[in-house]
Amino acid sequence: MTDRVTRRHFVKTASASATLAAAGAGGLARGDDAKPAQPGKIVAEQQIPQAELAPGMTIGRMLLGGNLLTHYTHSRDLRYVYTLAARYNTKEKIFETMAIAEAHGVNAVVIHTATGVVDWLQEYRNKHGGKMKWIICPTANITDDMKEYTDACKMLRDIGTDSIYLWGVRGDQLSGIDLRGNRSTPRPDLMAKAVEAAKNVGLPAGVGGHRLEVIKCCEENDIPADYYVKTLHSAAYPSVDINHDNRWSFTPEETIEYMKGVKKPWIAFKVMAAGALTPREGFTYAFQNGADFCLAGVFDYEIAEDVATMNEVLALPTLTNRPRPWIA
Numbered sequence: 001m002t003d004r005v006t007r008r009h010f011v012k013t014a015s016a017s018a019t020l021a022a023a024g025a026g027g028l029a030r031g032d033d034a035k036p037a038q039p040g041k042i043v044a045e046q047q048i049p050q051a052e053l054a055p056g057m058t059i060g061r062m063l064l065g066g067n068l069l070t071h072y073t074h075s076r077d078l079r080y081v082y083t084l085a086a087r088y089n090t091k092e093k094i095f096e097t098m099a100i101a102e103a104h105g106v107n108a109v110v111i112h113t114a115t116g117v118v119d120w121l122q123e124y125r126n127k128h129g130g131k132m133k134w135i136i137c138p139t140a141n142i143t144d145d146m147k148e149y150t151d152a153c154k155m156l157r158d159i160g161t162d163s164i165y166l167w168g169v170r171g172d173q174l175s176g177i178d179l180r181g182n183r184s185t186p187r188p189d190l191m192a193k194a195v196e197a198a199k200n201v202g203l204p205a206g207v208g209g210h211r212l213e214v215i216k217c218c219e220e221n222d223i224p225a226d227y228y229v230k231t232l233h234s235a236a237y238p239s240v241d242i243n244h245d246n247r248w249s250f251t252p253e254e255t256i257e258y259m260k261g262v263k264k265p266w267i268a269f270k271v272m273a274a275g276a277l278t279p280r281e282g283f284t285y286a287f288q289n290g291a292d293f294c295l296a297g298v299f300d301y302e303i304a305e306d307v308a309t310m311n312e313v314l315a316l317p318t319l320t321n322r323p324r325p326w327i328a
Contacts, residue, residue, distance in 0.1 A: 040102075044100075044105075044307075046304070047060075049061055050107075053108075054227060055204070060108065062106045062294055064109040064110070065110060065297035066297075068089060071089060091123075093300060095123075097303070099128075100304070101132070104303055106303065108134075110267070111136055111137075112136070112139050113152065118155075118159060121159075122160070134161045135164075135165060135206070137166065138152035138164065140152035150200075153200070156201075163198075163206065164206075165206030165227075166194045166206070166208055168208035168209050171209035171211075172213075174217070175214040175217040207225040208269075210230075210231045212251050214228075215258065226264065227266070229295070230269070232285070233270055233282060234273075234277065234281070234285050237277055239276060256289040256323075256324075259289075266327065270295075279296065279302075280312075283313040289322075290322065
């Protein structure tokens with residue numbers, strides 16, 4: 001059996017998704033009638049170990065990624081995939097995905113404030129009893145007066161968000177280099193204000209970025225982030241240099257070396273390069289090279305197998321004395 005049902009095989013597997021969900025990808029005790037999974041009513045064969053991301057906030061070492069839930073699939077030039085994911089990941093399927101994740105110890109979702117997200121997060125928690133923790137990055141504009149961003153942080157606090165972090169797109173821009181490599185004047189002052197805006201509403205605050213410059217900007221300017229959300233994946237896939245929504249970890253070796261000296265928890269994201277690498281490849285590379293947590297975009301039928309894979313990776317002897325000590 002392969003490490004995962006890859007997105008290249010999604011068309012084939014989506015047609016059989018009801019069967020796969022009923023079987024829980026081999027990891028759930030589910031009824032023969034394949035009723036939608038409900039929070040607290042799923043029995044999982046394995047769970048992900050937990051660690052402290054920030055004071056008072058313990059989460060699983062695997063976090064549920066939000067992009068597939070918002071249908072942002074990074075499907076390169078395959079234009080139909082976005083619609084296909086949207087047809088599959090309905091609101092009900094999203095709730096089922098989160099319930100299955102919770103059962104496996106994947107108890108935090110990382111997501112941005114796309115249209116409708118706040119509403120269905122609240123519905124899942126308040127109506128269906130979901131226990132998923134919310135780590136949310138506001139997409140609000142960051143300006144000198146910080147009004148829009150500050151208001152967004154207050155709103156997220158009021159609805160029950162567990163932590164707020166600076167969206168990676170904004171982090172890149174404020175560090176002086178965006179995702180496409182365009183240069184601008186760094187604004188560490190605004191980056192610091194974004195972190196303070198989250199802390200001022202009483203929540204743990206992180207900073208995200210695709211570029212290593214984001215982390216360097218924070219460290220060199222003593223920006224008091226509680227944790228970092230930084231890309232990490234290898235270049236071991238054929239399309240890595242096509243330069244068409246194909247790469248998110250631009251300097252992995254430099255990132256690995258720099259992060260050895262960073263004393264804050266690190267959530268690695270895009271570890272599978274949006275489906276170009278297997279979970280085993282992505283998790284192994286990330287954890288061996290210093291990540292404390294891995295963010296994974298998964299469909300419901302992938303969760304059980306991916307959790308089993310991560311547990312096998314976490315048990316590798318090479319992780320006992322890895323070059324970057326475990327911070328969390």
